[in-house]
Amino acid sequence: MGYEPGKRQPAFLRDVFIVPEEFYLPDVAIEKFVSCNAPFYPGFSRQQFNTYLEEFSIPLENSLQQMSYGQKKKVLISFALACNTSILLMDEPSNGLDIMSKSQFRKVIAGAIDDNKCIIISTHQVKDLENLIDRITIIDEGNILFDQTIDDISSKLSFRVSFDDEDAKNALYREESLKGNVIVTANTYREDF
Amino acid sequence: MTANFSFKRLAQLIAKQWIENRRMYWMSALALLGLLGIVFTIWAVNGGKQYNEEVPYVIGLFGLFITGGVFASTAFNMLGTKDKGIYWISFPASHLEKFLAVLFFNLIVFSLVYLLCFSLLKMLAESYIQVLIDKYPGEYSYRKINWSRDENFSVVLLNFIYAFFAVQAVFLLGSVAFKRFSFIITIVLIAAFIFSFIFYITKIAKAFPDHNFDLFTVSNDIPGAPALTRNM
Known part of the structure; x- marks a missing residue:
């Protein structure tokens, strides 16, 4: 983008949106929140925002402080997506969302992705988002331990559940579960992910 | 207008800050009116029989320093917690614009609201004293300040107002520097x-x-x- 993030220039900030895990929203109605925040984001689409809220089943006339944590998060995610920034950072976006809301979240994100947006999601709950991800980066203490596209990973590794003890013994990684052993093996047969 | 400063964005930021905090601002103004009202009532009711106009100004200056300090020490409290800090820092406006928006409310709006509350209460207290004077002539008196004659008082008042802006600046700095108890730490x-x-x-x-x-x-x-010599 050609900016130094540390300088936090307005031109950079209006093209980046952050949905933190611990977030703050002011004590105002949704309408007021949009009217005073949206002018700062040139790509904001009111129509998109209303559509996302509808998909999340959030009534527009609600005050943000009267909402539950999950509802507030859905308003923030809707606003973040409607801002149409080039970069959208989400930290544990599915935390605090119930099963129904997680499903709505996946649907909304899948519909919002396009070539002009880069959505970076930091999560411990990969299961919630696995169908949306096209690149995985594992970071530990600020160091990148792993950074591969899903296509690269699936061409080299196979992930499956196995009841065969021999399979489990030969696996690169295995984890016992109620359904058997979840194993990671070399993808010798060129299976899909 | 530069990449880091735009009057339009500053106006939008001030409007946003007003919309998001107006409930707190109204409550603060009412609390200010209430606190000053209590002090002025005590003065008007128990101020003896020879009232002096210097007293409300002294009350006003003390109130200005204390409430101004408290208000200024909350100016940057958005930076005190992680969630609010991210909201404030990641907002698309420059540091200068955010700082000016805070100054606008802390110096200009606060000073005007304080002046309004002070003038209103002083006027009410003086009206009450005037009623006492009219009712008991000769018993009660009210000595008004002669601004052209009481030169020292006007100089002191002016210097106190300058000092107020300096103290405000220190409390603003304190609100950035200290996450918690910024008012108390700054006073210490x-x-x-x-x-x-x-x-x-x-x-x-x-x-x-x-x-x-x-x-x-x-x-x-x-x-x-x-x-x-002192040039006046």
């Missing part, structure tokens, strides 16, 4: 600074025993030097 630091300053001046005064030099008065007795 100001007190420490003042005590250190007094200690330092006292030491200097002792080093020059032949000169009339103390904390509150300075006289120029250096041979050949021009006399100290």
